[in-house]
Every structure is written in structure tokens, then in C-alpha cells.
Amino acid sequence: MQGNTTPSPAVTPKQDWYAQGLRFTCTQCGNCCTGPEGYVWYTDEEELAMAERLKVSREQFRTRYAHQVEGHWSLMEKFSPDGSGYDCVFLQRTEEGRRICQIYDVRPTQCRTWPFWPENLKSPAAWRSAGRRCPGMIAGMEGVGKLYPVEQIRIIRDQTPLP
Numbered sequence: 001m002q003g004n005t006t007p008s009p010a011v012t013p014k015q016d017w018y019a020q021g022l023r024f025t026c027t028q029c030g031n032c033c034t035g036p037e038g039y040v041w042y043t044d045e046e047e048l049a050m051a052e053r054l055k056v057s058r059e060q061f062r063t064r065y066a067h068q069v070e071g072h073w074s075l076m077e078k079f080s081p082d083g084s085g086y087d088c089v090f091l092q093r094t095e096e097g098r099r100i101c102q103i104y105d106v107r108p109t110q111c112r113t114w115p116f117w118p119e120n121l122k123s124p125a126a127w128r129s130a131g132r133r134c135p136g137m138i139a140g141m142e143g144v145g146k147l148y149p150v151e152q153i154r155i156i157r158d159q160t161p162l163p
């Protein structure tokens with residue numbers, strides 16, 4: 001029988017830098033719902049759930065809470081009262097200084113998958129950079145918080161919607 005007798009080099013699958021998992025526990029500080037201008041993309045199903053939760057029609061929802069960016073719907077933002085940038089349209093600031101999501105139970109997937117977004121997982125530097133404003137990530141880097149195994153991170157990462 002003829003054949004290639006040269007052994008193929010072993011193919012080693014590229015290992016994610018977070019193969020040992022990452023620690024993160026949200027402190028619900030609200031930082032990720034405020035800051036520089038950004039976009040929160042959502043699906044039709046998520047729009048329906050948010051509209052139902054707010055007891056408005058989809059048209060009313062789009063008029064009051066969303067805007068279109070290059071053909072995709074994103075949640076609106078409003079100026080942060082402290083002048084630090086923008087707040088998500090659904091971020092509520094209480095008199096006691098707390099910051100609460102008004103639609104937390106039906107928030108879009110993009111909000112649920114933070115901080116395991118592809119852009120944050122590109123490298124340890126990207127993770128550290130994203131963590132600058134996220135106490136849950138900072139604590140995780142210091143070894144405190146829930147440990148997410150790599151398999152779970154991949155699942156969450158791949159759920160993150162892209163515009």
C-alpha cells in the first residue's frame with residue numbers, strides 16, 4: 001500500500017488564555033450601564049419582552065426607548081446627571097445613590113453576557129482594560145468571586161449578539 005509515511009505534526013488546538021476559567025461576581029454597582037457612548041443591541045423577542053414589561057406597544061417602545069443605528073435597533077441613552085457620560089435609558093438613579101436597571105428581569109442578552117464579551121476575552125490586556133470600571137471583574141482578577149469554567153465562558157461569550 002502506498003501512503004505518506006511522514007508522521008503529521010500533532011495538531012494542538014489553540015488554548016484560550018482563560019483556559020483555567022475566570023472569576024467574576026457582579027456587585028450591581030451599575031457602572032456598566034453608564035459611561036462612554038455605547039450600544040445595546042437586542043432581538044425582536046427581547047424587544048417584545050421589554051415592551052410587554054413596560055406595558056407599551058412595540059412602536060411606543062421604539063419611539064421612547066430605542067434608536068436605529070445602521071439598520072439595527074439599540075437602546076437609547078441619556079446624559080448622565082453627573083456629567084460623566086451617558087446612562088442607559090433604563091438606568092434609574094435613586095436618591096440614596098443606587099443605580100438600578102428598571103427592566104432587569106427582561107434585560108437584553110448583551111447585558112446578561114457581560115463581561116464575557118468576545119472583545120473582552122481577546123486577551124488578558126483586553127480583560128484588564130474592560131475591568132477598569134467593573135468592580136466584579138477587578139475582584140475576580142484578585143481571586144475573589146464566582147469561578148466560571150472555560151466551557152461556561154465560551155457558551156456565554158457565543159451568546160453575545162453582534163450588530
Ligand code: SF4
Binds near residue numbers: 027028029
Ligand atoms: S460594572 Fe461590573 S460589577 Fe458593576 S454592575 Fe456592571 S457587571 Fe456588575
